[in-house]
Amino acid sequence: MSGRPRVAVIVFPGSNDDRDAAWALGAVGAEPVLVWHEQPELPAGTGAVVLPGGFSYGDYLRAGAIASLAPAVNAVRAFAAAGGPVLGICNGFQILCEARLLPGVLRPNRQLEFVCRDVAVRVESTASPLLGRCEVGQELVLPVKHGEGAWYVDEGSYVRLAARGQIVLRYGEDVNGSLGDVAGLVNEAGNVLGLMPHPEHAVDPLLGSADGGLLLAALVDAAAAHLHVVAHA
Amino acid sequence: MRATVLVRPKQGILDPQGAAVRESLRKLGFEVGEVRVGRVIDLELAAGGAEEARTQIERMCSELLANPLIESVEIELGEP
Numbered sequence: 001m002s003g004r005p006r007v008a009v010i011v012f013p014g015s016n017d018d019r020d021a022a023w024a025l026g027a028v029g030a031e032p033v034l035v036w037h038e039q040p041e042l043p044a045g046t047g048a049v050v051l052p053g054g055f056s057y058g059d060y061l062r063a064g065a066i067a068s069l070a071p072a073v074n075a076v077r078a079f080a081a082a083g084g085p086v087l088g089i090c091n092g093f094q095i096l097c098e099a100r101l102l103p104g105v106l107r108p109n110r111q112l113e114f115v116c117r118d119v120a121v122r123v124e125s126t127a128s129p130l131l132g133r134c135e136v137g138q139e140l141v142l143p144v145k146h147g148e149g150a151w152y153v154d155e156g157s158y159v160r161l162a163a164r165g166q167i168v169l170r171y172g173e174d175v176n177g178s179l180g181d182v183a184g185l186v187n188e189a190g191n192v193l194g195l196m197p198h199p200e201h202a203v204d205p206l207l208g209s210a211d212g213g214l215l216l217a218a219l220v221d222a223a224a225a226h227l228h229v230v231a232h233a
Numbered sequence: 234m235r236a237t238v239l240v241r242p243k244q245g246i247l248d249p250q251g252a253a254v255r256e257s258l259r260k261l262g263f264e265v266g267e268v269r270v271g272r273v274i275d276l277e278l279a280a281g282g283a284e285e286a287r288t289q290i291e292r293m294c295s296e297l298l299a300n301p302l303i304e305s306v307e308i309e310l311g312e313p
Binding site: 061062065066069072093098104105107108109111112150154177182 | 246247249250251252253272297298300303
């Protein structure tokens with residue numbers, strides 16, 4: 001195994017942040033590999049997966065709904081079930097919810113407007129290794145750019161998720177009407193993270209913030225750890 | 234067999250699209266109260282009978298056509 005863990009970036013028709021994600025992953029020490037959504041299997045030696053931002057299938061039906069049925073997403077489902085780390089950004093988060101790998105659903109922004117700016121996001125929990133480079137209470141500045149970012153789940157589920165520390169990121173303000181100002185959450189096992197803000201657009205101080213690098217670097221850490229476990233299983 | 238699936242935002246779920254349409258209707262001078270926007274899906278399917286068609290469509294709804302967290306569905310079966 002090389003020093004750079006392989007991270008698969010799944011490309012759907014309508015993805016538009018796939019190359020930025022690959023570039024940013026490379027900048028934090030990964031070996032990114034773009035994977036077309038029709039591929040039924042992930043490349044050999046994949047240590048982590050990124051579902052990138054964009055507008056897969058033009059957001060037809062519901063954002064992420066059609067992409068969630070892609071063969072590559074089935075492969076991601078098996079990869080996640082085996083403990084593999086998965087990060088869904090923006091449209092990737094929507095796809096993870098529609099694929100039921102994460103609870104809830106992303107709805108149209110309450111203010112009826114596309115929101116595109118830097119926002120402050122607070123780290124609520126570091127129970128997941130995907131938050132392993134952050135501290136509770138830490139504020140990250142990350143850009144958002146979405147029309148359907150209002151996360152919603154029924155109240156009982158919300159209380160359970162919060163109690164278990166699965167709500168890992170909250171906006172510092174009401175950005176889009178998201179329930180509890182939730183910006184990102186993890187699954188129960190903690191190896192699948194979805195968030196609306198874009199860490200891949202925040203890896204260089206020249207572009208306003210390098211805070212996204214903390215999340216991507218933690219994914220690369222988790223990829224290395226997963227490959228280590230697989231190799232010694 | 235032909236069928237129509239009506240997908241609506243569930244009661245109590247905020248519907249920003251409906252709110253935008255309501256505001257536009259008001260600008261046009263119409264006095265409207267609540268407006269909610271859903272989807273109509275007309276489809277043709279090869280089912281043996283009404284019961285089989287309904288079962289198939291219910292599966293389509295849970296697997297793709299609607300998200301049960303936020304949407305309710307109504308199925309109308311047409312002529313066989």
